[in-house]
Amino acid sequence: MTIASDNAEFDKNARRDVHTLTRKELGELLSSLGQPAFRAKQIEEWVWSKNARSFDDMTNLPKALREQLADRLTISAVEEPARQSSADGSRKYLLRLSDGVTVECVGMPSKNRLAVCASTQAGCAMGCAFCATGGAGLTRSLTDVEIYEQVMHVRDDFGERVTSVVLMGQGEPFMNYDATLAALRRLNSPDGAGIGARHLTVSTCGVIPQIMRFANEPEQFTLAVSLHSAVQRTRNALMPGVRKYSLVNLYDAMGTYVSKTGRRPTYEYALIGGVNDTDAELQALCDFCEGTLAHVNLIQLNEVEGSKLRPSTPARAEDFVRALGRVGVEATVRLSRGADIDAACGQLKQRLAKGRSAK
Ligand code: SAH
Ligand code: SF4
Numbered sequence: 001m002t003i004a005s006d007n008a009e010f011d012k013n014a015r016r017d018v019h020t021l022t023r024k025e026l027g028e029l030l031s032s033l034g035q036p037a038f039r040a041k042q043i044e045e046w047v048w049s050k051n052a053r054s055f056d057d058m059t060n061l062p063k064a065l066r067e068q069l070a071d072r073l074t075i076s077a078v079e080e081p082a083r084q085s086s087a088d089g090s091r092k093y094l095l096r097l098s099d100g101v102t103v104e105c106v107g108m109p110s111k112n113r114l115a116v117c118a119s120t121q122a123g124c125a126m127g128c129a130f131c132a133t134g135g136a137g138l139t140r141s142l143t144d145v146e147i148y149e150q151v152m153h154v155r156d157d158f159g160e161r162v163t164s165v166v167l168m169g170q171g172e173p174f175m176n177y178d179a180t181l182a183a184l185r186r187l188n189s190p191d192g193a194g195i196g197a198r199h200l201t202v203s204t205c206g207v208i209p210q211i212m213r214f215a216n217e218p219e220q221f222t223l224a225v226s227l228h229s230a231v232q233r234t235r236n237a238l239m240p241g242v243r244k245y246s247l248v249n250l251y252d253a254m255g256t257y258v259s260k261t262g263r264r265p266t267y268e269y270a271l272i273g274g275v276n277d278t279d280a281e282l283q284a285l286c287d288f289c290e291g292t293l294a295h296v297n298l299i300q301l302n303e304v305e306g307s308k309l310r311p312s313t314p315a316r317a318e319d320f321v322r323a324l325g326r327v328g329v330e331a332t333v334r335l336s337r338g339a340d341i342d343a344a345c346g347q348l349k350q351r352l353a354k355g356r357s358a359k
Pocket of ligand 1: 130131132167168169170171172173203204205225226268270299300301302303304
């Protein structure tokens with residue numbers, strides 16, 4: 001075991017974050033300190049469900065034990081250097097991780113609900129033409145704990161239960177598969193955030209091998225795939241990072257996903273005037289979806305600084321809804337939340353909102 005557990009010498013700089021200990025490791029540490037086994041459960045509850053920021057918060061532990069833990073372990077906690085609040089009640093947070101890297105996440109409240117949009121990477125390597133995150137490239141992938149902590153940060157700030165999470169912030173979840181899955185499991189677990197699997201959604205730009213892997217996971221997590229065009233040439237131009245995962249193969253992979261899981265995936269489609277909203281594009285989209293189990297989420301493109309791409313008209317979005325409906329595919333136009341604070345989809349990018357912090 002790499003935790004300093006003897007009472008003599010321990011190197012404070014080598015302390016491990018309590019979040020990274022397995023239950024067995026925590027149990028071993030506690031028994032080396034002469035503590036009863038039930039302390040492990042108490043500590044885990046503080047760490048995961050209560051999102052404690054320090055060992056001192058753990059008020060049902062003896063003070064001496066709290067000090068012993070603080071000597072031997074750290075407890076990571078995100079910092080919030082800036083935030084912005086939207087007129088619609090959404091809040092965007094800029095969170096700083098232990099190594100100084102920053103990511104953004106958003107809390108979106110509505111009647112009796114609190115949805116959180118969290119990031120899985122700082123930046124993104126996929127380079128989609130319409131996405132502010134893609135423009136800056138990838139800084140690094142986040143750990144499962146860093147993904148989880150964003151959600152808990154929002155929960156604590158609103159002081160409300162989180163009812164759903166979408167991994168639609170910065171980054172491509174399926175380029176960080178293991179951490180994403182571990183975070184989803186912790187969010188789902190009754191010993192974690194206790195959010196139902198169906199209310200946990202992963203959005204991928206279409207990394208086919210990982211879609212196949214996801215299809216084999218036992219939980220009922222929800223899958224969204226960013227389609228944005230069912231015409232290969234257009235999709236290549238808009239989403240260069242997934243050029244090698246062709247639409248033909250994506251179609252087959254999604255067929256397998258549906259037959260394995262019985263679950264209905266969502267296709268995300270950001271309408272871009274003159275690019276993917278033409279009649280030919282609409283026809284291709286209808287052909288891609290017709291006869292499959294799918295829901296299409298039409299989003300008006302959020303304009304991104306420095307990009308020439310513009311959203312379609314609302315009337316055009318309605319044409320898409322009607323045409324998809326005629327071939328038996330349910331489609332909705334998603335309202336963008338937090339557009340006034342650049343928190344809407346594709347607008348999350350690392351930027352210290354200096355002077356705009358509402359705190
Ligand atoms: N990398 C993943 C998840 C993060 S992006 C993915 O691409 O699916 C979350 C969603 O926002 C995706 O559907 C993405 O295509 C969409 N998006 C990105 N930029 C956008 C923009 N400018 N306007 C509208 N939607 C955008
Ligand atoms: Fe990455 Fe998703 Fe943005 Fe594409 S849309 S660059 S995959 S975050």
